[in-house]
Amino acid sequence: MPDQYSDVHAGAHTGATRGIQDVVLDRAVAEGLDLDPQQLGTIGLLARNAERHLSRQQGSPSGDHVYLWGPPGRGKTWILGAFFDALPTENKRRFHFHEFFRELHATAHKATATALAQIEEPEALGNDRRRMDRVVARTSAIEQSIESILGNVEVLCFDEFHCNDPGDAMLLARMFKFIMGRRILLVTTSNYPPEELLADEYYHHLILPTIAEIREHMDVHELDAHRDYRSIDVDDAQRHGYNTGCLLVAPAAADLHRIGLSAPAQHEAASLKPTSHDIRALRAVPGQLWFEFGDLCESLTSTLDYLELAKEFNHWVISDVPGAAAMTPFGLRRLANAIDVLYDHNIRLDLLAQDDFSESLSHLPELDAARLASRLNALQTTATRPITQGANA
Numbered sequence: 001m002p003d004q005y006s007d008v009h010a011g012a013h014t015g016a017t018r019g020i021q022d023v024v025l026d027r028a029v030a031e032g033l034d035l036d037p038q039q040l041g042t043i044g045l046l047a048r049n050a051e052r053h054l055s056r057q058q059g060s061p062s063g064d065h066v067y068l069w070g071p072p073g074r075g076k077t078w079i080l081g082a083f084f085d086a087l088p089t090e091n092k093r094r095f096h097f098h099e100f101f102r103e104l105h106a107t108a109h110k111a112t113a114t115a116l117a118q119i120e121e122p123e124a125l126g127n128d129r130r131r132m133d134r135v136v137a138r139t140s141a142i143e144q145s146i147e148s149i150l151g152n153v154e155v156l157c158f159d160e161f162h163c164n165d166p167g168d169a170m171l172l173a174r175m176f177k178f179i180m181g182r183r184i185l186l187v188t189t190s191n192y193p194p195e196e197l198l199a200d201e202y203y204h205h206l207i208l209p210t211i212a213e214i215r216e217h218m219d220v221h222e223l224d225a226h227r228d229y230r231s232i233d234v235d236d237a238q239r240h241g242y243n244t245g246c247l248l249v250a251p252a253a254a255d256l257h258r259i260g261l262s263a264p265a266q267h268e269a270a271s272l273k274p275t276s277h278d279i280r281a282l283r284a285v286p287g288q289l290w291f292e293f294g295d296l297c298e299s300l301t302s303t304l305d306y307l308e309l310a311k312e313f314n315h316w317v318i319s320d321v322p323g324a325a326a327m328t329p330f331g332l333r334r335l336a337n338a339i340d341v342l343y344d345h346n347i348r349l350d351l352l353a354q355d356d357f358s359e360s361l362s363h364l365p366e367l368d369a370a371r372l373a374s375r376l377n378a379l380q381t382t383a384t385r386p387i388t389q390g391a392n393a
Contacts, residue, residue, distance in 0.1 A: 021047035023086035024079070039075050042068065042223050046083045046187065049219070050155065053185040054089060065186040067161075067214055069193055070223035071367070072374035076189040077159055077344070079223075083187070084157050093150065094157040096344040098303050098337075100149070101168060107145040108171075142171065146178045153184055159344065161188040163198045169206040176213045186218065191367045194220060199365075241346030245315075247379040249353045259380075261317065261350060264290050274308035277301065282319070289313035293321045297334040306341040315348040323355025329363040336364065336372045343375050351379065 024043050028035050035043070049064040068076055084094045095103075150156065156179065163169055179186050190197075194214045198207035214220065246259050256262065270284035277300050283290035289309060296318060321335070342349045361369040 020050055020083070020086045020088070024082045027082050027085075033078075035075075038223055039079060042079055042221060043083065045219065045221060046079070047086075049187075050083070050087060050185065054087075054154065063217070063219065065218040067188050067190065067194060067218040067220045068223055069190040069220070072191060072371040073377070074223050076223055080157055080159055080187065080189050084155075087155055089154050091152050091154040092157070093153050093155075094159070096341075097158050097160050097162060098341065098344075099307060100158065101171070102304050102307055103149055104145055104171060104175075107148055108142045142174055143178065146175055150178070150182070150184065153182075155185045155187070158186070158188040160340065161190040162192060163207055163210075164200075166198065166200075166203040166206050169198055169203065169210065172207070172210045173213075176210055180213070180217060188218075191371055193222075196367075242343050242349060242375075243378045243380070245349040245351070245379050247351045247353065247376055247381040249356060251352055256352075259350060272309065274305045275302070277305070279305065283317070284313075287313070288315045288317065290317040290319065292319055293331065293335070296338065297331040298328065301334060303337045303341060306338045310341050310345045310347055313347070315350075316342055317350045317352065319352040321351055321353040321357060323353065324357045324359040325355075327357050327360035327363070332357075332360055332363050336368060339372065339375050343378070349379065351376075 021043055024047070025035075046066060046068075049066060053064045068080070070076060080094070084092060163172055192199075194211045197211060198204055248255055248259070253263075264283035268283040268285055268290075270281050272279045272281055272284060279291070279299065279301055280295045281289060281291055282295075289312075316338075318335070318338070322331070339349065341347075358373070361373060364372065
């Protein structure tokens with residue numbers, strides 16, 4: 001047993017997790033949800049594995065970790081959230097994967113700079129990144145960063161687990177080593193099976209050790225009842241946060257008035273700098289943030305910007321979204337990233353489009369297009385049918 005294995009893990013919750021599944025099912029009833037058999041089976045799996053982990057007095061939880069994957073709109077995020085809330089421990093963390101890596105990159109960068117400053121030789125004529133003491137310093141700094149984020153966590157939940165960046169693949173490998181060494185129960189949701197992480201053929205070899213760890217230590221569980229629940233009409237009384245918003249095409253002033261919007265006034269405009277770049281907002285007032293598509297999605301903005309702004313504003317409007325003919329791949333990708341953040345934080349979004357842009361979703365990888373289409377379908381719309389994925393439908 002590793003020295004780091006805290007006493008708080010060791011049997012501290014024996015007998016305390018009997019009601020995890022019941023609590024989740026009660027929540028579904030309260031929210032008017034009719035769970036399908038696959039969703040019920042998934043909830044049972046998560047509850048059983050958490051019970052074993054939280055009641056175990058010794059031994060590794062290998063096999064209790066869950067990698068839950070499937071197409072968008074199948075209920076993965078809802079199930080993970082309800083499961084997380086029902087866990088009878090305070091030593092738990094839930095991250096959207098964007099958020100975790102933002103925090104990890106920031107803390108690792110700071111810790112690495114501090115560590116390298118302590119070993120630099122003032123009279124040295126340049127730095128060799130391959131010098132062993134520098135390699136050790138960087139590795140130690142990353143491990144310290146993971147430690148500072150996770151601390152005494154017993155159960156760690158990741159939503160929207162993915163890897164598209166070769167640099168993140170290396171961090172993932174170290175993160176998995178840390179989690180397994182600390183015997184933290186890991187539960188993730190993803191749109192991708194493990195083998196499709198970092199799908200770029202040129203870099204895919206970098207993720208293979210992590211895929212092997214997932215297959216060895218995690219229960220890889222697919223959730224797909226072949227129905228996108230976000231495309232189903234929802235009563236107004238059941239809408240909250242993100243899906244109280246609307247997707248309107250070429251809206252008139254009366255359409256905006258109907259959903260409680262008015263055009264921004266000149267004095268409401270602001271220049272915001274959430275991270276490193278200024279972003280022009282047409283309106284930035286308490287309770288509402290209004291961007292023109294070009295300012296938000298065709299400029300040098302990033303997911304980190306959206307995450308910072310999501311902390312302050314609980315209602316976003318993005319106007320002048322171009323139709324398919326004028327939509328660029330870069331603009332569409334940034335729009336998809338912004339919507340990912342708003343959906344995960346359950347922030348209302350009103351999307352005002354100049355024309356239908358559904359055909360442009362074919363610019364995205366198939367699963368990314370499916371996720372964006374699903375989240376657009378969760379908005380109230382004037383369309384007569386759900387948005388498809390264009391060529392990926």
